[in-house]
Amino acid sequence: MTYSQFIHQLITGIQGTSALEYIGTFTGIASVWFSRKENILVYPVGLISTIIYIYISFKGSLLGEASVNIYYTIMSVYGWMLWTKKDAINNTTILHISSSNKKEWIQQILFFVICYIILFGCLTWLKKSFAPDAIPWADAFASAAAYTGMWLMAKKKLENWWWWILTNTASIPLYFIKGYAFTSIQFLVFLVMAIAGLIEWRRRIMNIEC
Numbered sequence: 001m002t003y004s005q006f007i008h009q010l011i012t013g014i015q016g017t018s019a020l021e022y023i024g025t026f027t028g029i030a031s032v033w034f035s036r037k038e039n040i041l042v043y044p045v046g047l048i049s050t051i052i053y054i055y056i057s058f059k060g061s062l063l064g065e066a067s068v069n070i071y072y073t074i075m076s077v078y079g080w081m082l083w084t085k086k087d088a089i090n091n092t093t094i095l096h097i098s099s100s101n102k103k104e105w106i107q108q109i110l111f112f113v114i115c116y117i118i119l120f121g122c123l124t125w126l127k128k129s130f131a132p133d134a135i136p137w138a139d140a141f142a143s144a145a146a147y148t149g150m151w152l153m154a155k156k157k158l159e160n161w162w163w164w165i166l167t168n169t170a171s172i173p174l175y176f177i178k179g180y181a182f183t184s185i186q187f188l189v190f191l192v193m194a195i196a197g198l199i200e201w202r203r204r205i206m207n208i209e210c
Helices: 003-015 019-036 042-059 063-084 102-129 136-154 160-177 181-209
Strands: none
Touching (some): 019 181, 063 102, 136 160
């Protein structure tokens, strides 16, 4: 693809962006911003985006991404409960930002690998039978990384940002190829915000330790 073709596809994609996609994009960006600030609004705002993107992903034959957004919706409710849980005696929040130890890192990687294998197998089968436009390896990679990131975010683990960085990096070209140019730009914004989130959460951990 030449530069002019890229620009043409980008402009065409933005012009064809629906109001629903705009809402999903802006609420998604807002939820990441709230997550970076460790603000509980990450979950109610994020739920609006995930529900919209369940529809968009199915429509675009991004079945792995659709499963991710269904998972996001479930985990948002779970994370909302964890983030708001308080100590009965001191009435203070129980869950705090922390780093993963070696055992937890191994668990994360195994979780990612298992998710990838399952998603890749399912998407390959679906591509043959129902969704010829699916891109199994890329969709499975982005989805498995997102599954891992969302799980760790609910537990307020610093490493969730590393998985979001992987997810966003893979999702930028994935959505662009599918014609969702505005959503592709959204993931570029997410990538920048994930890097900023990683830096900010790391700073917060250092302040706690000091």
